[in-house]
Amino acid sequence: MDKVEDLSTPELIARFLERTYQDNDVPKQILVPEMPDGLKLIEEWLCKERGRKVSIAVPQRGEKKVLLGTVTENAKQAFTRHRLKRSTDFAARARQLNELQEAIGMREAPLRIECFDISNSGPSEAVGSMVVFEDGLPKKSDYRRFAIKWGQGQDDFANMGEVIRRRFARYLEGATVEDGKSRRFAYPPNLVVIDGGKGQLNRAVEVMEELGIEDVMTVSLAKRMEEVFVPGRAEPIQIPRTSEALYLLQQIRDEAHRFALDYHRLKRGKSMTQSALDGIPGVGEVRRKKLLKHFGSVKRIREASFDDIVAAPGMTTAVAEAVWRSLHPEATELPGQVREVG
CATH class of the missing domain: 1.10.150.20 (5' to 3' exonuclease, C-terminal subdomain)
Structure with missing residues (x-):
C-alpha cells in the first residue's frame, strides 16, 4: 500500500530544499510557507553552494505572498495528479516486488527494502548511507547517514560491518520515543541489499548473526557484472538484464550510492573549509x-x-x-x- 511519510511541514520543507538545490543553482532568496527545520544550517549550506548570501523568507504581504499562494495551489494540483498516477502504478510495483521475491528465493515479497553503501577516500572521511524503499518507492524520511567511527578508512568490509551493526543495534533497542511514536529504526526490513560483492555481504551477514538478527534476507549487488550474491551460495544469481527485479535492485543501489556520495562531499567540503583557514x-x-x-x-x-x-x-x-x-x-x-x- 502507499504510505504517507510522517513529516511535519518544516521537516518536509527542509528535505525539499536539500533535494532541490543539490544539483541546481541557488537563488539569492527562497520563499517558503513555513521556516524549515534546521534553518541556520540550511542557510549556511545554501550560502556555501551559491558563494554568497542566501535568505529564506516567509512572505507576509504583497506580490511575494500572492506568488507563494499561486505556487502552493499549483503544487497541490500537481500532487493530486501524482497520487492518481501512483495508484495506477501500484499493480506494476506489485509485479516488480513479486518478481524480485521469486528471483532471490524469498518467502514473501520484500515490502521494505534497505540498501547500504560506503563512500570514502581516506581514514578520516569514510561515510555510509542507508536508503529505504517501501512498496517499491523511496521513503526518504527513513534515509540515514553514518559517519564511520574508529578511522577504518578504506576498509570497506569493516566499514560496512560498522554501519550494519549500528543500524540493527538500534532495532534491537526496540524502544519508543517520548511521544509514543515508534522509532524508525525499531522494526526490521524484509530485505537488506549491500552495495558490493561477496566480501561486503559476508561481513554484513556476520554482524547480523552476532546480533541475533533472523528472518531478514540479505543480498549484495556487485557493480561490475550486476551479479546478485546470496549467503550460502557460491555462485551469484544471474537475473536477466531486462528483468524488472534487477531494475529495482539497481535503482535502490544507485540511490544508496548517490546518498552516500552526497554526504561524503558535504563532509569533505566542511573539512576543506576548516583546514584551509x-x-x-x-x-x-x-x-x-x-x-x-x-x-x-x-x-x-x-x-x-x-x-x-x-x-x-x-x-x-x-x-x-x-x-x-x-x-x-x-x-x-x-x-x-x-x-x-x-
Whole structure:
C-alpha cells in the first residue's frame, strides 16, 4: 500500500530544499510557507553552494505572498495528479516486488527494502548511507547517514560491518520515543541489499548473526557484472538484464550510492573549509567567519588579490599577508612586491 511519510511541514520543507538545490543553482532568496527545520544550517549550506548570501523568507504581504499562494495551489494540483498516477502504478510495483521475491528465493515479497553503501577516500572521511524503499518507492524520511567511527578508512568490509551493526543495534533497542511514536529504526526490513560483492555481504551477514538478527534476507549487488550474491551460495544469481527485479535492485543501489556520495562531499567540503583557514596566525573563529561571509568561500578568498584581502572587514595588512601566503604556499613574493637590493 502507499504510505504517507510522517513529516511535519518544516521537516518536509527542509528535505525539499536539500533535494532541490543539490544539483541546481541557488537563488539569492527562497520563499517558503513555513521556516524549515534546521534553518541556520540550511542557510549556511545554501550560502556555501551559491558563494554568497542566501535568505529564506516567509512572505507576509504583497506580490511575494500572492506568488507563494499561486505556487502552493499549483503544487497541490500537481500532487493530486501524482497520487492518481501512483495508484495506477501500484499493480506494476506489485509485479516488480513479486518478481524480485521469486528471483532471490524469498518467502514473501520484500515490502521494505534497505540498501547500504560506503563512500570514502581516506581514514578520516569514510561515510555510509542507508536508503529505504517501501512498496517499491523511496521513503526518504527513513534515509540515514553514518559517519564511520574508529578511522577504518578504506576498509570497506569493516566499514560496512560498522554501519550494519549500528543500524540493527538500534532495532534491537526496540524502544519508543517520548511521544509514543515508534522509532524508525525499531522494526526490521524484509530485505537488506549491500552495495558490493561477496566480501561486503559476508561481513554484513556476520554482524547480523552476532546480533541475533533472523528472518531478514540479505543480498549484495556487485557493480561490475550486476551479479546478485546470496549467503550460502557460491555462485551469484544471474537475473536477466531486462528483468524488472534487477531494475529495482539497481535503482535502490544507485540511490544508496548517490546518498552516500552526497554526504561524503558535504563532509569533505566542511573539512576543506576548516583546514584551509585553520592555523593561520591572526585568524581566529571570528575573523574566519568574517572572511567567509565577505568572500563567500575559501575558493574565492584564494582567487582574491592581496589588496582585496587587506580591504576585507576586520583585516590588517599583517594578517592579510598571512592569509595570502597560507593560501598560496608556492608563491615567494606578494603580488607586486619588489625585493629590496643592497
